Amino acid sequence: MNLPLRAIFLLAALFGIVGNVAAESEINSADNAWVLFSAALVLLMIPGVGLFYGGMVRKKNAISTIIFSFAIMGTISLQWILVGYTLAFGTDIGGVIGGLDHLGLRGVGMEAMEGLSIPSLTFMIFQAMFAVITVSLITGSYVERIKFSSFLVFSLAWATLVYDPIAHWVWGGGFLSAMGALDFAGGIVVHISAGVSALAIAMVIGPRRGFGRDPMEPHNIPTTVLGAALLWFGWFGFNAGSALAADGIAANAFVATNTSAAAAATTWMFLSWRDRAPSALGIVTGAVAGLAAITPAAGFVTPIAAVPIGVGAAIVGYYAILFIRGGRRVDDSLDVLACHGIGSTWGVVATGIFASIGASGLLAGNPSQLFVQTAAVAIVWVYSFVATFVIAKAVDAAMGLRVGNDEEAVGLDISQHGEGAYV
Numbered sequence: 001m002n003l004p005l006r007a008i009f010l011l012a013a014l015f016g017i018v019g020n021v022a023a024e025s026e027i028n029s030a031d032n033a034w035v036l037f038s039a040a041l042v043l044l045m046i047p048g049v050g051l052f053y054g055g056m057v058r059k060k061n062a063i064s065t066i067i068f069s070f071a072i073m074g075t076i077s078l079q080w081i082l083v084g085y086t087l088a089f090g091t092d093i094g095g096v097i098g099g100l101d102h103l104g105l106r107g108v109g110m111e112a113m114e115g116l117s118i119p120s121l122t123f124m125i126f127q128a129m130f131a132v133i134t135v136s137l138i139t140g141s142y143v144e145r146i147k148f149s150s151f152l153v154f155s156l157a158w159a160t161l162v163y164d165p166i167a168h169w170v171w172g173g174g175f176l177s178a179m180g181a182l183d184f185a186g187g188i189v190v191h192i193s194a195g196v197s198a199l200a201i202a203m204v205i206g207p208r209r210g211f212g213r214d215p216m217e218p219h220n221i222p223t224t225v226l227g228a229a230l231l232w233f234g235w236f237g238f239n240a241g242s243a244l245a246a247d248g249i250a251a252n253a254f255v256a257t258n259t260s261a262a263a264a265a266t267t268w269m270f271l272s273w274r275d276r277a278p279s280a281l282g283i284v285t286g287a288v289a290g291l292a293a294i295t296p297a298a299g300f301v302t303p304i305a306a307v308p309i310g311v312g313a314a315i316v317g318y319y320a321i322l323f324i325r326g327g328r329r330v331d332d333s334l335d336v337l338a339c340h341g342i343g344s345t346w347g348v349v350a351t352g353i354f355a356s357i358g359a360s361g362l363l364a365g366n367p368s369q370l371f372v373q374t375a376a377v378a379i380v381w382v383y384s385f386v387a388t389f390v391i392a393k394a395v396d397a398a399m400g401l402r403v404g405n406d407e408e409a410v411g412l413d414i415s416q417h418g419e420g421a422y423v
Contacts, residue, residue, distance in 0.1 A: 076135050081104070090103075098172050141199070147403050194341070196380070199341065235257055252298075268289070286313075316346050
């Protein structure tokens with residue numbers, strides 16, 4: 001090799017080294033560690049959902065209810081890396097869906113993601129946990145009566161056709177993002193989509209045998225309280241991790257999250273105390289409603305604004321449950337619509353009222369933000385309900401959603417899994 005050519009190769013190598021150092025310097029170690037840890041916190045929430053729901057069902061369906069969340073951790077994680085991530089965060093197509101440029105995580109690696117100080121793989125796995133837990137939340141609407149095979153097919157179809165497009169609309173450069181809709185950590189993407197979809201599939205699958213006639217009391221409230229504790233703990237990763245950096249916004253979201261949960265739990269406690277007694281189940285349900293409500297707002301509002309958001313979540317959630325149960329209108333078994341759908345609908349609208357950090361809401365002199373938030377809620381409500389209703393009907397027609405009467409009577413633990421929770 002002659003001298004000029006060697007010089008060219010030497011310069012190329014030198015610039016390559018410099019380029020690698022520059023690329024590595026774009027990654028902030030603290031930010032990366034925080035978001036990875038937050039992803040782990042959100043992962044912990046998923047079995048938390050299983051325990052939260054599992055304690056509220058009858059003991060013959062405890063394993064079935066808990067295992068829904070664990071099964072989803074497997075199936076939806078695989079769906080996400082194969083196709084879900086690219087549909088949500090691939091190159092925008094008409095503001096509606098992401099392209100297939102990241103199919104099978106193609107182009108998603110260890111380098112810093114554009115505009116962020118974390119690797120694209122870190123962002124991907126953090127978002128994966130959101131996809132998984134959203135599907136897990138819906139399970140509370142159809143527990144105690146769905147076939148396990150149908151549950152798997154429905155969950156995969158729903159993640160692909162409902163969750164992934166909505167995530168793109170809000171976070172992936174879609175049309176709701178272009179409208180200016182604010183959703184810091186998933187009030188629209190996670191909780192409204194899950195809550196409204198829970199209503200749709202509950203309507204298709206129908207009520208449990210004996211609904212409104214036979215007692216269907218929770219079999220293990222301590223298990224539910226443990227699940228709620230895991231949810232509250234993991235929610236700090238859910239909301240504060242959505243800052244995608246270890247910065248002041250993350251700290252604000254952390255404090256606002258705790259404040260809203262505290263306000264909602266306390267409010268729900270007094271509401272139930274006035275009517276009957278301050279039940280443990282009511283207190284933890286209130287906390288979860290407050291967590292759902294602050295999710296869209298956590299990085300946009302001050303901690304003090306989280307107080308009315310939490311109080312409002314408890315009020316709307318509490319009376320939504322009484323309204324739905326009182327009329328026996330639909331068997332949304334574990335109140336997913338009231339807790340997550342209604343609670344977060346209030347939270348998204350409240351973001352348009354109280355936003356003052358990085359965005360302005362009504363009280364900060366921008367009434368148009370409230371209109372945008374309300375429009376986003378309406379669009380996602382309609383799409384989630386219609387799409388889920390169609391998917392549930394299709395699965396029901398193809399393979400049947402429900403177990404047989406005898407299987408439901410003996411319980412899904414034995415009929416679907418061949419094992420019981422208690423000896």
